[in-house]
Amino acid sequence: MHRFANPARFLKIANAVLPWAAGLSAVCFAAGLYLGLIASPPDYQQGDTVRIMYIHVPAAWMSMFTYSTMALAAAAALVWKHPLAEVYAKAAAPLGAGFTALCLLTGSLWGAPMWGTWWVWDARLTSVLVLFFLYLGYMALVDAFDDPARGAKAGNILLLVGAVNVPIIKFSVEWWNTLHQPASVFRLGGPTIAASMLWPLLLLALAFQSYFVAVVILRIRAGLAARRVQTLRLGQTG
């Protein structure tokens, strides 16, 4: 991992990955959306509303994935002072917040016809809402200091504190038995979802993932450039 601590070396690899990730994302989005929204069968109980799942579930996975990687990056930044880790956490935060918002929004739209309500104070929904607030709090905290290094450090500690929430989200549907259904893809004994629905779901998950990789690379590049501009400016004035 420390091989990539050098921003120049990281950028060389990242620039090579970027077009592939972007391309993969576009292809998977096209294929997954076609399969999910048009070609896959409607659910025998839920009818066509089940198609919301193809957006809702990947967004939910990504919201957790993004937070977990940000927390790992925060740990790396605090322990090894890894210079890219902080840039990564900062770059990924708005994306994570976006995924979480998308997940909450589509979940609410799905809940209205299926559960008869836009929102319930169920453990899964509440913990995801807390995750959303954690993203917002992190972004506000990082920007609140005159010294960016101090902000990044405070943000890292907050990320680690908030990491308590991740297992709570994952297991909330098993610990508390409420409206939200338990996991049906990542479970012991294999997925219980029909193959015709699993494929578009996995394709879209891949699409979300590669979209995330592409945009995060772009944002890290911008973050590194901003840092460079700042040092150059300081060098000129000082």
Add this chain to the structure above:
Amino acid sequence: MLRLILRDLRLVFRQGSDATAALMFFVLCVVLFPFGVGPEPNVLTRIAPGVILIAALLAALLSMERLFQGDFEDGSLELLLLSPLPAEGVAVAKVAAHWLVTGVPLLLVAPLLALLLRMPVEQLGLLVGTLALATPLLSLIGAVGAALTLGARRSGVLLPLLVLPLYIPVLIFAAAGLDAGLSGLSPRPHLLLLGGLLCGALVLAPLAIAAALRAAHE
């Protein structure tokens, strides 16, 4: 560490205003509710646990901003961090002092307020017990936020934004315990969970507070 706690307590008693302000805020907050929702006894009994818990939570938050701010500004926090006492010890002492100053008075006043809100007398013991578990948690979690926002711009707005989401679990289990008591069920499981949260926070929060304090001084 004990000396540090005593020093903080002395400071508060000589100034006086901070602690009493938080307590007055708590009382007034609760007293406002009967005017807001109407003095109907059944409604008041139903909402009493939630009202008291939320008022306690806001009162803890109100006094939280000053927890490290004064010491940070006059430089004594730096001396405390340089002292042989580890930063975690400083964190525990500050939180303990904060709890003694704001949490314990709340415990004493809460039964009176609960009577104003028409909570049944048998439930008062449960209320005090729940608050005794919940208020140290509020102090511990809030102190993490207070340490993180040290020296930040707009720290007054930022602190609630960081801390309130983390208060949600405390509120959920405390309210569930009180509700169970009111409807004649056993509050034990909820209080055990609350106690578990407290044990976890007692171990983990000082580490986070100490890390944040060190970060504030680089």
